[in-house]
Amino acid sequence: MIITAEELLKALPQGQLVPVDVRPEAAWREKTLPGAINLNVYDYFIPQSDETGIRGMAAGAREAFERLGIGQGRVPVFFEEQTGMISPRGLWFHELAGFDGGLVLDGGIQAWEAIGGEVAPATGATDAIRQSDTSPNGFRRELVASTDEVLGHSDRNTEIFDVRRQSEFEGTFVHPCCARPGRIPHSHFAFYEDMLRDGKYRPASEIREIAKAAGLTPDRQIITYCHRGARAATALYGLRLAGFDKVKIYTGSWHEWAGNAALPIEIGPAEEV
Numbered sequence: 001m002i003i004t005a006e007e008l009l010k011a012l013p014q015g016q017l018v019p020v021d022v023r024p025e026a027a028w029r030e031k032t033l034p035g036a037i038n039l040n041v042y043d044y045f046i047p048q049s050d051e052t053g054i055r056g057m058a059a060g061a062r063e064a065f066e067r068l069g070i071g072q073g074r075v076p077v078f079f080e081e082q083t084g085m086i087s088p089r090g091l092w093f094h095e096l097a098g099f100d101g102g103l104v105l106d107g108g109i110q111a112w113e114a115i116g117g118e119v120a121p122a123t124g125a126t127d128a129i130r131q132s133d134t135s136p137n138g139f140r141r142e143l144v145a146s147t148d149e150v151l152g153h154s155d156r157n158t159e160i161f162d163v164r165r166q167s168e169f170e171g172t173f174v175h176p177c178c179a180r181p182g183r184i185p186h187s188h189f190a191f192y193e194d195m196l197r198d199g200k201y202r203p204a205s206e207i208r209e210i211a212k213a214a215g216l217t218p219d220r221q222i223i224t225y226c227h228r229g230a231r232a233a234t235a236l237y238g239l240r241l242a243g244f245d246k247v248k249i250y251t252g253s254w255h256e257w258a259g260n261a262a263l264p265i266e267i268g269p270a271e272e273v
Contacts, residue, residue: 001091001237002201003077003103005111019105020068020076022086025126031119033079033112037068040128041078041090045228047131049147049252057251058139060132062097068127071099079105079112082199085192085226089233092249093129098138104237107200145223145250150184151263158221160184161214163192163235164254168227171267175227180258182265184225189270190214192231195238207242218244225250225257 003011011017012034019036021028028038044060046053062071070076078090087104094102105112113119153160162183167173169189174181183189195207202210216222222244224232229251236247250257257263 001103001240002106004106005115005117008077008105008112009115009117016073016075017077017103018070018074020070020078020090021080021109021122022078022090023080023109028126029122031109032122033109034118034120035124036122037124038122038126039064039068039090040126041093042086042230044129044131045255046251049145049250049256051146053131054141054144054146054251055136055139056131056133057144058096058098058141059134059136060130061093062099062136062139063132063134064127064129065094065097065099068125070094071097075101075103077103077105079108082108082110083196083201083234084108084199085230085234088237089230092143092233092236096140096143097136098140107198110199143248145248147250147252147256147260147263150223150225150250150257153223154186156221158223159216160187160250161216161222161224161235162187162189162226163224163231164226165191168254170269171265174258175255178227178255178258179261180265182258182267183254184257185264185266186271187266188214188216190235192226192235192238195235201238201241204242207238211239211242211244216244218246221246221248223248223250225253227253228255229253
């Protein structure tokens with residue numbers, strides 16, 4: 001799930017691991033890890049979180065990895081400046097597409113350079129996650145929640161976990177692209193960055209305390225969401241590190257939910273859930 005810079009430095013010469021730089025292309029071209037390819041996983045928006053949209057997302061992810069030669073005995077190591085909201089999203093797309101073994105470089109390129117790891121201008125391939133109209137093979141449907149699943153979560157022994165900023169959660173701030181402020185009713189809350197410290201994941205015991213304070217328990221299914229599904233991936237892997245195995249992402253997140261006036265919302269301080 002995660003790999004340290006020291007571990008990557010030892011393993012990279014063996015040739016099985018492929019660094020995948022998920023920063024903007026310009027940053028990758030300026031300097032990156034040896035042999036790193038570039039994949040834009042951040043700018044993707046699911047058109048709609050229904051079965052058609054989910055299948056097209058999974059198929060598009062698989063096609064991007066296949067174009068880059070990932071999944072044929074080559075294990076991706078996703079990285080950004082530090083561990084943030086992008087590299088975990090890359091790993092989540094890799095899992096969603098049906099592949100195993102992907103990793104996040106904990107601490108990102110900054111941790112790599114801090115131990116003397118070599119960097120150089122990019123020379124590899126670049127690609128992006130896009131929606132596809134083909135049928136995916138072997139994708140992991142259990143990693144993603146549809147809008148209907150979120151709407152009916154109380155009937156499925158499921159908790160909703162909002163990992164945006166508190167101002168977004170309470171509705172005092174809304175992104176210009178979102179039609180309404182607020183949150184999904186009955187959401188638990190913790191800011192995703194609280195699972196990180198100094199650009200790396202906190203120890204599992206500390207993340208468990210954060211989850212416990214938010215009212216989450218490992219025995220229940222958890223659906224994470226944020227603005228558009230990136231921060232939610234950081235939270236998903238943080239929860240996994242802390243022993244929460246039943247976690248999925250509502251990829252459409254608040255951007256999609258807010259745009260449907262028929263869906264209920266809450267505004268204001270958190271309520272007991």
